[in-house]
Amino acid sequence: MAYDFQVTVDCTEPHTLADWWAETLGWNVEPQDEAFIKDMVAKGYATDDETTHHRGKLVWRAGSAIRHPETERRMLFQFDASAKTVKNRVHVDIRVGEENRDAERDKLVARGATFLWAASQGPHSWFTLTDPEGNEFCIT
Incomplete structure (x- = not known):
């Protein structure tokens, strides 16, 4: 049985890196629903600290994803405060x-x-x- 998967990259600037990789691969950055994020904060399910602004929009601080324009291929860029220090595995x-x-x-x-x-x-x-x-x- 074949499985679907995504590649996840830990990084300090997930939204900026997602933009960079989307342009590099010709993929699309997945939109984030600003109204939903605001609603989650207003209802106490999330805090302002879990959000940030990128390109003038409210987004989840935790990360950003890009997707191939014609398939389900996906890369996730996930926030990690620590900088990369060794070679990728x-x-x-x-x-x-x-x-x-x-x-x-x-x-x-x-x-x-x-x-x-x-x-x-x-x-x-x-x-x-x-x-x-x-x-x-x-x-x-």
Whole structure:
């Protein structure tokens, strides 16, 4: 039996990082219902400390998600006050094609990614970068 899953990324700025990854992958940031959030706070089910403002809207402080525009694929960016300190044990590989790899690397670096190194194994090659919070990912 196949299972559906999402990738979850701990980060200090989940809404900003969700925006960055949504643009990188061509996905959509999931909207959050501002009226629902206000209602939950007004009824005492949540506190103001559990909310924040992002791009002028009230959102849950705990995180933000992005979704593939045509499928149920999803990434969740979850608030964690501690900064990343060691290498990821899991990372995302983005397949852009060898002919596009240099241009995509340059675009990502211009948007805040950091290029770490180029690597290869047999006929396969890739670039390893980090997102603006230091999470490693590869483009192939």
